[in-house]
Amino acid sequence: MTQSPLSFSRLSRDDKPIAIAALFIIVILIAGTVYTLSRFGSAPLLSPGYLIQQLQIGSFLGIVAAGMMLVILISQIDLSVPWTLAAGAMMATAVGGPWALPVALLVGILVGLVNGFGVAVLRIPSMIFTLGVNAVMRGLMVAQTGGFAPQTKATELMRFLAAERTFGIPHAIFVWIAISIAIAILLKKTAFGRAIYAIGNKEAAAYLSGVPTKRVLFIAFILCSTLSSFAGLLLAGYSTKAYQGMGDAYVLPAIAAVVIGGTNILGGRGRYLGTVVGVILIVLLNSVLSIMEMPEAGRQIIYGSVIIAMLLVYGRGDKVTS
Helix, strand or coil, X not given: CCCCCCCHHHCCCCHHHHHHHHHHHHHHHHHHHHHHHHHHCCCHHHCHHHHHHHHHHHHHHHHHHHHHHHHHHCCCCCCCHHHHHHHHHHHHHHHCHHHHHHHHHHHHHHHHHHHHHHHHHCCCCHHHHHHHHHHHHHHHHHHHHCCCCCCCECCHHHHHHHCCEECCEEHHHHHHHHHHXXXXXXXXXXXXXXXXXXXXXXXXXXXXXXXXXXHHHHHHHHHHHHHHHHHHHHHHHHXXXXXXXXXXXXXXXXXXXXXXXCCCCCCCCCCHHHHHHHHHHHHHHHHHHXXXXXXXXXXXXXXXXXXXXXXXHHCCCCCCCC
C-alpha cells in the first residue's frame, strides 16, 4: 500500500504542528457550524463577514504573538507584555495628535531596553525580571492616571489603523500581514534570524561561534516590547479608548499561540507560519465558546485542554542540535 504524497508522515518536524493546528481549526469551525445550525438555523461561522471580523480581532493578538515568538526562540519569555501593551495605549491616547504613534513605539523600546539589560547583562532569569518590569509598568500607569480610568480617547490615526476598512477589509489585518511578512523575512533570510535560532539551541555555542549574543537578546526584547506597545495602540483605536488592564488577556494566549504553532518552548525551533495558525485557532476557539454561551469555567477547561493536547502530540521534541 503506497502512501499519499500528502501523507502526514511525510511532513517535516516543523510542518506537522502547523498541520495539526490547521486541522483543529477545521474541527472548531465544523463544531460551531453544527451548533449554530441546530440552535439558530443558520451558519454565521462560515460567512466571509464573520471570518474577517475574527481576523481583525486576531490581528491584535497576532502582533503580540509575533514579538513573543522572538523571545521564545531564544529560550526566554516576556511577562511584561500586559502592561507594556496597556502603557503604550494609555500614553498614546494621553499625548494624542501626531505624537501618539511615536510615543507608543518609544514606550515599547524603553521597556525592551530594560528587559534586555536585565536578561542579557545582569543575567537575571527572564521570567522573574520581566514579571517585575510588568509590575513596575502597572504602578507607573496607575500613578499616571491617579488610579482612575484614562479620560482620553483614540486619535484618528489609531482608529484608521485599527477599525476602518478598505474594500471591506479592516486595516488592522493589513497591518498584521505587513508585520508578519517582516518577521518571516527577518527569521528566514537575515543573519539576525539565524542568530536567534543559534542562541535558542545553545547560547554558549552561539557565543563561541562569534554570534553577538547580548546584542541579539537586546534586539529580541526590544522588538517584543515594541510590538506589544504597538498592539496596544491598535487595540485602543479599535476600542476608541485605552483602559487599565487591557493587556491582561493577551500574554497567555500569545504564548499559547506560539507554542501551539510548533515553536519549541525551550527555544531554537519554530516557523512563523505556525504562530499565525495558532493565533487563528485561539481566536476561533474563543469565539465559538462565546457563541455556545459556555461559562467562564468551562471555557478555561476547554481552552487549557486543547493546549495540553497539542503539546502532548508534538510539544516534547528536542531542540535542533546542529
